[in-house]
Amino acid sequence: MxxxxxxxxxxxxxxxxxxxxxxxxxxxxxxxxxxxLIVLIPFLLRVLRLK
Amino acid sequence: xxxxxxxxxxxxxxxxxxxxxKSFYGSRRLKEPVVAGxxxxxxxxxxxxxxxxxxxxxxxxxxxxxxxxxxxxxxxLGGSHPEEPAGRLATWVLTENAVVEQGRVFxxxxxxxxxxxxxxxxxxxxxxxxxxTPWGGQKFRMGDRWSNPLDQWPDPEVxxxxxxxxxxxxxxxxxxxxxxxxxxxxxxTERTCYALTKLIDAEKIDIVIDLHEAELxxxxxxxxxxxxxxADLAAMASMMISGSExxxxxxxxxxxxxxxxxxxxxxxxxxxxxxxxxxxxxFLDATRGRTDRELLLTGRDPFVVRAGKRxxxxxxxxxxxxxxxxxxxxxxxxxxxxxxxxxxxxxxxxVVLTGVPRYNEVIEKGTGAFLRDPAKADxxxxxxx
Numbered sequence: 001m002x003x004x005x006x007x008x009x010x011x012x013x014x015x016x017x018x019x020x021x022x023x024x025x026x027x028x029x030x031x032x033x034x035x036x037l038i039v040l041i042p043f044l045l046r047v048l049r050l051k
Numbered sequence: 052x053x054x055x056x057x058x059x060x061x062x063x064x065x066x067x068x069x070x071x072x073k074s075f076y077g078s079r080r081l082k083e084p085v086v087a088g089x090x091x092x093x094x095x096x097x098x099x100x101x102x103x104x105x106x107x108x109x110x111x112x113x114x115x116x117x118x119x120x121x122x123x124x125x126x127x128l129g130g131s132h133p134e135e136p137a138g139r140l141a142t143w144v145l146t147e148n149a150v151v152e153q154g155r156v157f158x159x160x161x162x163x164x165x166x167x168x169x170x171x172x173x174x175x176x177x178x179x180x181x182x183x184t185p186w187g188g189q190k191f192r193m194g195d196r197w198s199n200p201l202d203q204w205p206d207p208e209v210x211x212x213x214x215x216x217x218x219x220x221x222x223x224x225x226x227x228x229x230x231x232x233x234x235x236x237x238x239x240t241e242r243t244c245y246a247l248t249k250l251i252d253a254e255k256i257d258i259v260i261d262l263h264e265a266e267l268x269x270x271x272x273x274x275x276x277x278x279x280x281x282a283d284l285a286a287m288a289s290m291m292i293s294g295s296e297x298x299x300x301x302x303x304x305x306x307x308x309x310x311x312x313x314x315x316x317x318x319x320x321x322x323x324x325x326x327x328x329x330x331x332x333x334f335l336d337a338t339r340g341r342t343d344r345e346l347l348l349t350g351r352d353p354f355v356v357r358a359g360k361r362x363x364x365x366x367x368x369x370x371x372x373x374x375x376x377x378x379x380x381x382x383x384x385x386x387x388x389x390x391x392x393x394x395x396x397x398x399x400x401x402v403v404l405t406g407v408p409r410y411n412e413v414i415e416k417g418t419g420a421f422l423r424d425p426a427k428a429d430x431x432x433x434x435x436x
Contacts, residue, residue, distance in 0.1 A: 006204055009204060009205050024057070028053075033056070033060050034060065037060055037063070037064040041067060041071065045068065045072060048072065049201055050071075050072040050075045050079075051072075051075045
């Protein structure tokens with residue numbers, strides 16, 4: 001059960017990272033782009049199992 | 052224009068991820084050398100006591116020191132909370148220097164190895180620290196109080212302790228000192244405690260000493276926390292230490308209502324006496340200033356001193372702080388004195404150690420004087436945490 005929850009957690013993290021990258025690509029304002037990038041970093045670090 | 056801007060931002064983001072990722076990766080995999088001293092007769096793995104942690108990050112090294120004369124058995128736990136480094140350093144000093152004349156000593160330098168591979172999230176802790184030695188210096192991982200979320204995740208809304216079902220803070224599901232006695236099918240932290248409990252049973256351990264440090268704003272500090280089975284031993288050791296070792300240490304009795312702690316559950320669930328040693332660590336105080344290596348090693352912080360002047364602390368502090376050598380020396384002296392008192396009372400189960408520096412010697416020469424140079428060690432005696 002715990003392993004399933006962990007897998008789901010990583011899937012959700014990866015999904016959030018994809019959404020952030022998508023928003024970064026589609027964003028029009030530079031302030032939004034910086035925000036998406038900053039928010040993206042911990043998501044990617046977790047998906048890559050670095051932090 | 053927009054494409055160029057996005058490319059530039061993406062590049063900056065990538066650089067940040069590479070630098071941060073490299074730092075976290077290197078910190079998690081930093082190899083800490085241990086040169087097994089003349090007293091180490093065997094190095095085994097914790098999974099030999101319970102296969103359920105075999106191959107996991109918490110399959111820790113156990114350094115076994117066995118004397119020629121039969122006697123009792125003692126288990127020393129360093130790194131239950133790795134962010135309290137005096138405990139790990141004290142076990143390092145023992146592993147590399149102690150010689151056992153009677154009985155057996157089992158030492159773990161990294162009781163919760165997973166917790167040594169991460170630092171407090173959002174705490175801006177340094178990733179590592181270096182102890183100066185005559186041959187240069189030895190670098191150690193800083194560590195945290197809790198197992199690494201990369202090894203055990205997610206946390207529940209409420210942590211329900213096994214087997215008492217007491218409800219504890221959610222984050223303590225990853226706290227080794229809230230997971231005793233553990234269970235074979237539980238989380239990594241619970242399985243680690245279970246393996247240690249099995250070790251205690253299998254090896255007929257008489258005394259378990261769990262080495263910790265505490266913030267000065269915490270009332271249980273500079274103390275031996277004792278299960279009721281070890282109350283007399285702790286009281287006698289406390290008196291002897293205060294009278295002869297050069298520092299004061301009190302006794303706190305393990306509360307029956309607070310579950311999961313080593314001093315409570317080991318005493319309740321095994322035949323061993325469980326004791327926990329607390330030394331003062333200003334680095335952990337909430338009112339501290341900059342959380343850097345200097346604060347960790349010197350224990351000097353003007354904000355904690357100011358808190359002391361306002362009567363907010365349970366231990367004294369001045370501009371001299373609480374240097375790491377003082378904290379390590381407290382642990383080595385307390386261990387030696389506890390074993391001396393025990394061996395006097397139970398000569399047939401005695402555990403007699405030599406070669407371990409006491410409080411004054413650690414302060415005079417520094418902890419690093421008792422760490423061996425891994426570059427000069429033969430391969431067979433070199434291990435890594």
